[in-house]
Amino acid sequence: MVQALKIYLIAALARNRVIGLHGRTPWHLPEDLKRFKQLTVGHAVLMGRTTFESIGAPLADRRNVVLTHRPLNEVECYAELPRALTALAKVDLLFVIGGGKVFEQTILIAHGMYLTFVEGEFEGDTYFPEYEHLIGKRFTETRREVKEGFECVDYGLL
Secondary structure: OOOOOEEEEEEEEEOOOEEEEOOEOOOOOHHHHHHHHHHHOOOEEEEEHHHHHHHOOOOOOOEEEEEOOOOOOOOEEEOOHHHHHHHOOOOOEEEEEEOHHHHHHHOOOOOEEEEEEEOOOOOOOEEOOOOHHHEOOOEEEEEEEEEOOEEEEEEEEO
16 A cells, blocks of 8 residues: 655744754754654655755765755755655655745645744744644644753644
């Protein structure tokens, strides 16, 4: 039986929805990076060019797909989301890992979100899309774990 592609957004964001400043994350949370790795290893990850460049290399043990109009040699690239999704049709699980524009394009087709909320508000130029209006209409909270300085909240489809 062929299983349909399931799409999950995974992001760390400040309370003001900041996810980046000048191509970098404005905080460093090793524990959250561990969670990111545990969730994404063995699966496909989709990102924009700026996110890929900020990482610096393809993520190990994952199929790396980049949305960009400028092809890159190291990874699979597509200029448009529909083409990327067609290429990923046989994948069971896809994690969208950023940036802001890619999150905006995929939030309404996502099956869930793994969000880490960093305490405080940060200066930024890249934001996670507004999602609050989707809670209770599209997504429901499935798990919450409070840590020192941040909390992890998982959402699934209603």
